[in-house]
Amino acid sequence: MAVIIYAESDNNTYKKSSLEAITYGKDLANKLGTSTIAISMGTVGPQNLGTYGADVHIHCTDNSLSSFNPQTFANTISTLANNNSGDVFVISQTYNGKSIAPLLAVKQDAALVTGIVDIAETEGAFTVKKTAFSSKAIAHVELTANKKVLSIIPNSYKIEENGTEVSTTEQQVGSASANTTIVSTHKETGKIPLTEAELVVSAGRGLKGAENWHMVEDLANALGAATACSKPVSDMEWRPHSEHVGQTGITIKPNLYIAAGISGAIQHLAGVGSSKVICVINTDPEAPFFKAADYGIVGDAFEVLPRLLKRVKEVKGI
Amino acid sequence: MKILVCVSVVPDTTTKITFTDNDTVFNRSGVQFIMNPYDELSLTRALELTETTGGSVTVITIGEADTDPIIRKALAMGATDAIRVDASPKDGMYVAAQIAEQAKEYDLVFTGRESIDYNGGQVQGLVAEMLQWPLINVATQIDLENNEVVASRDIDGGREVVKSSLPCVISAQKDLCEPRIPNMRGIMMARSKPLNVVAATDKYDYTKVSKYELPPAKSGVKMIDAENAEQLIDILHNEEKLF
Structure with missing residues (x-):
């Protein structure tokens, strides 16, 4: 029995959400009275995963793992789990994690729950909490199979640096070659990916046009935040679809969500409602978003955003 | 080219979510049901592809007889025929097993990125x-070239183009296409498909929902005067310690 955690990396660095998954896995292993095995692939820097709670760290060096393919990655994790009696799997719900988790569940004949937002309850029935109805509800789900695959929403679990003594090995697992080919990859450089951002500045139709987005970007840059937008804004192509948060866009769960000129329709709240602190700036005091906010300013984004920017610069000394 | 499109029937996006039976069952009374928006996209793209390359589009749903109006809508959009697996969809694994059972004769299986009710995003991977x-997974563009699929998919912080035999x-993501709206002729034809x-x-x-709850309500909004907007930053910095 062991808890297996997939430690995903990007640009030679472990993703923050993977470190969250390792802490989650360690806390779960403690509850179950077992140990953790973190599995990494491709090229990654020398970061010590024991810091976050890995008892064993297996790094896979197969050439076939140098670029992402759901099948080869899931195969590798599954093979290592079989070799090391792994039976509970913790995966961070990144885009790649979303593809790996279901494949792994079928390979392992395991129960699968995605969208998990809290540590599992292990006294009595093994139960997890997951988001449902596009963040409008939380479901408590019992996993009745012996093996379990848990997919955790990024930014749901706090990283802890307890410093476990870790034993690290490198292995070639010998997974079959990929069944899809990556033709090209395009990544936004120098920008914080929205799905991983802790702070997000977002704006809607109230900004009146794409040419005014520098106000949003300036504030985001000063804060070290990612930028997002509402559905009408991406529909009108003021901003790329990859920035659209809401029911049919991306669901995010940052620590801070600042929304300027967004009224807060139920479909928008579905994508951002579980943000920890929500600040709403809107000229309309009756905007529904204020009801879901922690802080609100009734005012014109064109006046408020520059004031916020100036103050952020003063506070941060930039 | 035979494409199987998986369609799930979900509550309309504006639905107020409530529960019955001691918060163990989603309250369906008075709820308007729609075709899952991502499934509408994958169905539309499947129709576009078969209209250029030839072939057929079959829709499949796992549901009881009350899902038939949505299946008829899919047929009215242009699907050739439909399969309804007569069961209540228990969870992703169960639904995927039903689809996999029916899918073997097809060239492609299309799904949405996730359903907007249980948000699992599981079925496509499980079926595969x-x-x-x-x-x-999560494709924003799907094309067929020389009997291969070329698709653009979302990845963290960008996109990649992937090829497959x-x-x-x-699975379909927003941006794939504009969802097709059934026309009167389609609606008439759908009746006899x-x-x-x-x-x-x-x-x-393997899984069972034991309870639902609503997310904790916000304790109430603290309003800040626009003239003192700077205060917001001070609170976020000093009290909330967010940066």
Whole structure:
């Protein structure tokens, strides 16, 4: 029995959400009275995963793992789990994690729950909490199979640096070659990916046009935040679809969500409602978003955003 | 080219979510049900592809007879025929097993990125693995070239273009296409198109929802005067310690 955690990396660095998954896995292993095995692939820097709670760290060096393919990655994790009696799997719900988790569940004949937002309850029935109805509800789900695959929403679990003594090995697992080919990859450089951002500045139709987005970007840059937008804004192509948060866009769960000129329709709240602190700036005091906010300013984004920017610069000394 | 499009029937996006039976069952009374928006996209793209390359589009749903109006809508949009697996969809694994059972004769299986009710995003990966077919997840563009699929998919912080041989499973993301609206002719024709009801295979009983709850309510908004907007930054910095 062991808890297996997939430690995903990007640009030679472990993703923050993977470190969250390792802490989650360690806390779960403690509850179950077992140990953790973190599995990494491709090229990654020398970061010590024991810091976050890995008892064993297996790094896979197969050439076939140098670029992402759901099948080869899931195969590798599954093979290592079989070799090391792994039976509970913790995966961070990144885009790649979303593809790996279901494949792994079928390979392992395991129960699968995605969208998990809290540590599992292990006294009595093994139960997890997951988001449902596009963040409008939380479901408590019992996993009745012996093996379990848990997919955790990024930014749901706090990283802890307890410093476990870790034993690290490198292995070639010998997974079959990929069944899809990556033709090209395009990544936004120098920008914080929205799905991983802790702070997000977002704006809607109230900004009146794409040419005014520098106000949003300036504030985001000063804060070290990612930028997002509402559905009408991406529909009108003021901003790329990859920035659209809401029911049919991306669901995010940052620590801070600042929304300027967004009224807060139920479909928008579905994508951002579980943000920890929500600040709403809107000229309309009756905007529904204020009801879901922690802080609100009734005012014109064109006046408020520059004031916020100036103050952020003063506070941060930039 | 035979494409199987998986359609799920979900509450309308504006639905107020409530529960019955001690918060163990979603309250369906008075709820308007729609075709899952991502499934509308994958169905539309499947129709566009078969209209250029030839072939057929079959829709499949796992549901009871009350899902028939949505299946008829899919047929009115242009699907050739439909399969309804007569069962209540228990969870992702169960639904995937039903689809995998029906999918073997097809060249492509299309799904949405996720359903907007349970937000699992599981079925596409589960079906792919059950059939041992390649998976292209969260696709924003799907084209067929020389009997191969070329698709653009979302990744963290960007996009990648992926190629796969057939058969394979693809899930649709927003941006794929504009959803097609059925026209009167389509609606008339849909009435006589085949809707085959089949029995479910009894596989996988691995998860169970024991309870639902609503997310904790916000304790109330603290309003800040626009003239003192700077205060917001001070609170976020000093009290909330967010940066």
